[in-house]
Amino acid sequence: MDQPGFTTSLVVACLIRVPSEVVKQRAQVSASSRTFQIFSNILYEEGIQGLYRGYKSTVLREIPFSLVQFPLWESLKALWSWRQDHVVDSWQSAVCGAFAGGFAAVVTTPLDVAKTRIMLAKAGSVTASGNVLSALHGVWQTQGLAGLFAGVFPRMAAISLGGFIFLGAYDQTRSLLLRLGRESP
DSSP: OOHHHHHHHHHHHHHHHHHHHHHHHHHHHOTTSOHHHHHHHHHHHHOHHHHTTTHHHHHHHHHHHHHHHHHHHHHHHHHHHHHHTSOOOHHHHHHHHHHHHHHHHHHTHHHHHHHHHHHHSOTTSTGGGOOHHHHHHHHHHHHHHHHHTTTHHHHHHHHHHHHHHHHHHHHHHHHHHHHHHHHOO
16 A cells, blocks of 8 residues: 555645535534525634634544555455455455445544544634543543543444445455456457
């Protein structure tokens, strides 16, 4: 994995992901408001920075998540290949992706909790400033370990399913393209 290029792509992807995540999370806690109204309120009350609140915490979650998920996925595929004495099938790669994604989701849940707290904090509050360590410390003080891992099971389940689908589809597409490349003149 090309670390500098990979990290850059995560940082750039977050430029799009974070504003949509901020609006989505605020819509989830304020079901009476419409999405466009929430978006407009953020811009009016906080400016463009409001849409990017939690940007640093999102990047700080995504990098460790990916640094756990992808090497673990590759290691699980290599182990399975070794045990069966041939390369894993796409469905087996998908299973490895589900386990890798689920494990990465569990170990990075505290960072996800901090990101969510930062995004949903009242404008101008200490938490809204975006300090991840401060957010984690606040959760630890008020809710302990349970607070740091709030939502771990739904997060693990959703990301495991995503890992199964996306990494399995990636492996299937990669295998297909390699086969086509060998068959073409």
